[in-house]
């Protein structure tokens with residue numbers, strides 16, 4: 001396989017100003033539904049990019065857990081690398097790519113922590129194994145090996161026994177409050193459609209971007 005010669009010509013759809021929804025959040029929800037309906041694996045998986053205080057970027061996948069006019073929610077360890085970066089610099093971006101639909105969505109804004117009650121309610125809805133895993137993992141820290149991680153999991157399991165597992169103090173959600181969205185639909189000859197929504201005052205203004 002040579003990545004130099006891998007090429008796809010996109011021909012599945014188009015973006016039309018007259019059919020795009022006025023709310024970019026509603027448009028994102030519609031595209032998420034369509035990605036799900038088309039059988040995209042984990043359509044709510046998105047790349048979260050953060051940057052350190054001095055502007056060094058880093059990216060990783062997290063799962064979208066809710067989308068509303070207020071913003072996009074995801075959950076993680078507040079003491080992880082991403083958590084540290086968002087504490088130092090609350091500006092972040094999210095990116096979805098659904099190859100089956102030849103679509104990409106970019107979202108940019110600022111992040112804030114969700115209220116603890118919201119994180120606790122979400123944490124309570126997770127499978128017990130995931131709850132134990134959150135307690136057992138000092139996310140992003142260097143560990144001696146797999147054995148140390150599994151031993152930590154067993155310790156936590158023994159500590160809680162059959163009791164309900166509370167929200168760890170170092171774990172919870174963020175809300176990305178968007179200022180900009182961009183919807184991208186692949187087209188033939190690299191003449192892709194790109195429509196951006198920018199928040200100005202309380203309203204979004206829309207513009208078409210050159211591919």
Ligand SMILES: Cc1cc2nc3c(=O)[nH]c(=O)nc-3n(C[C@H](O)[C@H](O)[C@H](O)COP(=O)(O)O)c2cc1C
Pocket residue numbers: 042045058059060061062063064074075076077080081082083139140
């Ligand atoms: C499909 C997929 C979903 C993931 N979902 C999450 C998530 O919702 N929250 C999370 O903290 N990490 C999630 N991860 C793991 C992150 O990509 C990452 O490894 C971890 O959060 C540590 O990142 P950091 O060291 O930059 O903080 C997911 C990874 C994949 C591949």
